[in-house]
Amino acid sequence: MSNDSNTTLDQWAEQSDYKWGFVTDIDADTLPPGLNEDVIRIISRRKEEPEWLLKWRLGAFEKWKLMTEPEWAHWPDHDWRPLDYQAISYYSAPLRDEDRPQSLDEVDPKLLETYEKLGIPLAERAALAGVAVDAVFDSVSVATTFRDKLAESGVIFCSFSEAVKDYPELVKKYLGKVVSRTDNFFAALNAAVFTDGSFVYIPKGVRCPMELSTYFRINQMNTGQFERTLIVADEGAYVSYLEGCTAPQRDENQLHAAVVELVALEDAEIKYSTIQNWYPGDENGVGGIYNFVTKRGLCAGDRSHISWTQVETGSAITWKYPSCILKGDDSIGEFYSVALTNNYQQADTGTKMIHVGKRTRSNIVSKGISAGKGHNTYRGLVKILPGATEARNYTQCDSMLMGTDCGAHTFPVIEVENPTAQVEHEASTTKIGEDQIFYCNQRGISSEDAVSMIVNGFCREVFAELPMEFAVEAKALLAVSLENSVG
Amino acid sequence: MSLLEIKNLHASIEGIEILKGLNLTIEPGQVHSIMGPNGSGKSTLARIIAGEDVYSVTKGSILLNGKSLLDMDPEERAQEGIFLAFQYPVEIPGVSTKYFLRTAVNSIRAHRGLDELDAYGFLKLVKEKAAWVELDPALLDRPVNEGFSGGEKKRAEIFQMAMLEPTMCILDETDSGLDIDALRIVAAGVNQQRSPERGFLVITHYQRLLGYIVPDVVHVLLDGRIVRTGGKELALELEEKGYGWIEKEVAVGA
Numbered sequence: 001m002s003n004d005s006n007t008t009l010d011q012w013a014e015q016s017d018y019k020w021g022f023v024t025d026i027d028a029d030t031l032p033p034g035l036n037e038d039v040i041r042i043i044s045r046r047k048e049e050p051e052w053l054l055k056w057r058l059g060a061f062e063k064w065k066l067m068t069e070p071e072w073a074h075w076p077d078h079d080w081r082p083l084d085y086q087a088i089s090y091y092s093a094p095l096r097d098e099d100r101p102q103s104l105d106e107v108d109p110k111l112l113e114t115y116e117k118l119g120i121p122l123a124e125r126a127a128l129a130g131v132a133v134d135a136v137f138d139s140v141s142v143a144t145t146f147r148d149k150l151a152e153s154g155v156i157f158c159s160f161s162e163a164v165k166d167y168p169e170l171v172k173k174y175l176g177k178v179v180s181r182t183d184n185f186f187a188a189l190n191a192a193v194f195t196d197g198s199f200v201y202i203p204k205g206v207r208c209p210m211e212l213s214t215y216f217r218i219n220q221m222n223t224g225q226f227e228r229t230l231i232v233a234d235e236g237a238y239v240s241y242l243e244g245c246t247a248p249q250r251d252e253n254q255l256h257a258a259v260v261e262l263v264a265l266e267d268a269e270i271k272y273s274t275i276q277n278w279y280p281g282d283e284n285g286v287g288g289i290y291n292f293v294t295k296r297g298l299c300a301g302d303r304s305h306i307s308w309t310q311v312e313t314g315s316a317i318t319w320k321y322p323s324c325i326l327k328g329d330d331s332i333g334e335f336y337s338v339a340l341t342n343n344y345q346q347a348d349t350g351t352k353m354i355h356v357g358k359r360t361r362s363n364i365v366s367k368g369i370s371a372g373k374g375h376n377t378y379r380g381l382v383k384i385l386p387g388a389t390e391a392r393n394y395t396q397c398d399s400m401l402m403g404t405d406c407g408a409h410t411f412p413v414i415e416v417e418n419p420t421a422q423v424e425h426e427a428s429t430t431k432i433g434e435d436q437i438f439y440c441n442q443r444g445i446s447s448e449d450a451v452s453m454i455v456n457g458f459c460r461e462v463f464a465e466l467p468m469e470f471a472v473e474a475k476a477l478l479a480v481s482l483e484n485s486v487g
Numbered sequence: 488m489s490l491l492e493i494k495n496l497h498a499s500i501e502g503i504e505i506l507k508g509l510n511l512t513i514e515p516g517q518v519h520s521i522m523g524p525n526g527s528g529k530s531t532l533a534r535i536i537a538g539e540d541v542y543s544v545t546k547g548s549i550l551l552n553g554k555s556l557l558d559m560d561p562e563e564r565a566q567e568g569i570f571l572a573f574q575y576p577v578e579i580p581g582v583s584t585k586y587f588l589r590t591a592v593n594s595i596r597a598h599r600g601l602d603e604l605d606a607y608g609f610l611k612l613v614k615e616k617a618a619w620v621e622l623d624p625a626l627l628d629r630p631v632n633e634g635f636s637g638g639e640k641k642r643a644e645i646f647q648m649a650m651l652e653p654t655m656c657i658l659d660e661t662d663s664g665l666d667i668d669a670l671r672i673v674a675a676g677v678n679q680q681r682s683p684e685r686g687f688l689v690i691t692h693y694q695r696l697l698g699y700i701v702p703d704v705v706h707v708l709l710d711g712r713i714v715r716t717g718g719k720e721l722a723l724e725l726e727e728k729g730y731g732w733i734e735k736e737v738a739v740g741a
Contacts, residue, residue: 373588430580438539439573439579440562440579440587442561442565443539443591443651445592449590452577453579453582453587458581460581
């Protein structure tokens with residue numbers, strides 16, 4: 001740290017302290033760029049966190065400083081430059097309503113056009129575009145109805161910050177238990193500087209009465225680039241969680257390093273669905289989000305079940321491996337993925353299925369679609385530990401190529417340490433051919449509709465895992481993302 | 488007005504001229520057949536009418552009901568009423584035949600200013616038309632042409648033709664690879680669709696198919712030009728004598 005930036009930081013801290021104080025501050029600015037212990041202390045103080053959490057963050061930071069940025073990824077066409085972590089601002093409070101666009105008329109028409117194509121309801125469009133929600137519809141009543149209904153069944157669904165304040169014991173018990181604060185470079189960075197995220201707890205035997213979606217937490221949408229999600233399903237509980245928004249968020253942030261931890265106790269089931277559509281950069285590969293996310297679920301109890309479904313169409317670069325540790329006997333882990341890269345996008349994604357318990361089962365279906373100069377990589381690990389008697393895995397890994405400048409790569413690793421295990425891996429690569437497009441054209445179907453139809457057909461097994469409305473939006477999203485990808 | 492009118496058509500692929508001034512006029516309700524040896528340009532003609540862009544048309548015109556096809560994308564030509572039964576129907580994995588056809592039917596209906604067909608109306612139509620070519624409707628739940636036998640593929644093409652109700656049907660060697668029973672079924676499906684408004688262009692090597700689909704006019708295509716036109720008896724003559732004698736006559740005439 002140079003003296004200069006220290007001065008700025010001190011001034012900022014002093015000034016904000018003077019002006020608004022840390023306690024009542026609800027409309028703070030952005031912290032100046034840079035990362036050091038003081039920044040972490042400020043974040044923690046601003047969020048009024050308990051001492052143990054500050055220590056937890058600082059511990060992660062100490063370890064992070066010793067770690068090096070991973071570089072295993074495959075960058076055939078990408079002008080990769082290591083990130084400058086001192087150039088990033090690590091805290092940015094949500095905008096005040098006065099500073100947001102006051103109506104949809106003030107929003108970029110191109111963005112609205114995309115929402116239109118995706119068929120997103122008007123109120124949701126406004127929320128996604130960051131319009132002051134009160135100017136459009138009564139968000140309070142939506143949120144309240146929703147919360148009342150959840151509270152009746154004892155489900156906790158709140159922001160991570162609220163959870164730290166209101167349910168410290170639960171947070172302390174599970175935080176970092178699945179993804180340790182020093183798990184990897186980006187997880188450690190997240191642990192040090194995370195600003196918010198979601199917390200879900202489903203009590204024993206409760207089947208969550210509705211699908212939980214981040215959409216219902218409109219006021220916490222601008223939680224920034226380092227969010228942290230923790231979902232705990234107690235014995236016999238069930239929850240389906242939908243993450244992400246279905247429309248592109250114009251985000252200036254370069255790095256998005258989130259951590260998601262899932263814990264399923266005995267007989268519990270968690271279904272986690274993601275549609276990731278961060279800004280992918282332009283057609284020349286300029287800009288876009290680096291989406292480096294750590295997601296892991298622990299099937300802690302016997303007969304527990306964790307299922308990841310993801311549709312990844314955004315971001316310039318994605319590194320993401322939603323994984324399952326199958327600890328409980330007879331537990332089940334699933335991973336269903338569609339990753340689409342167009343222009344200069346790179347998606348390096350896959351899963352790890354770690355079989356610990358007896359008769360544990362895992363199922364992996366990965367569909368990668370590459371267009372333009374995009375590259376798609378499947379990277380997966382299936383590990384059967386010595387105690388995992390009669391474990392089973394089935395992996396299906398399909399790639400689709402469009403055009404001649406794109407690529408598909410697969411790096412499956414299988415480690416079996418128990419002779420009773422049964423592991424299957426199937427892979428295929430297909431290409432959308434000019435002849436297929438012409439055949440569709442000859443039947444009156446436009447090239448864009450033809451591509452969208454073929455791609456959706458290719459992805460149908462994954463879409464079948466998505467909740468209904470999500471599946472419809474996912475299909476529309478693929479069509480929008482592939483626009484102009486055929487001559 | 489003629490249904491299809493091709494005038495002085497020149498077309499090439501990768502700089503090699505395949506069609507060298509082709510003329511052809513088809514009136515509504517007529518069945519024309521084009522015969523000719525391998526490499527004479529028969530399939531090229533079919534694909535150029537349908538609008539495949541690997542060919543470049545360097546001269547001439549193609550009119551359908553007086554409208555110029557050359558200015559249209561292939562999907563627009565299909566919507567205007569051109570149907571091509573492919574010699575090698577293309578497989579589309581993951582897309583069920585029913586879904587594919589419903590998309591096609593509705594895009595063509597939209598172009599004609601008709602309402603979308605609902606699921607019930609569509610399935611009713613499927614059942615009716617599938618019977619024309621003795622096609623098992625269960626096959627239609629499978630991906631387009633995937634895992635179909637050679638005969639099933641050709642029958643499916645004629646079934647699609649029936650579903651889309653085109654005005655100008657082009658059959659590109661639909662008889663190739665069919666046994667005699669399948670040939671009879673396919674021909675019956677085509678004959679079912681003959682009408683005073685609809686025209687057919689049947690491209691074939693052999694007279695065999697023309698015994699079932701009886702043409703009004705038979706043309707011989709040789710080296711990118713139509714060199715002879717006659718009635719159905721011309722097909723029989725070709726069957727008997729081959730193409731050699733025409734080649735010789737053309738060479739002498741030139």
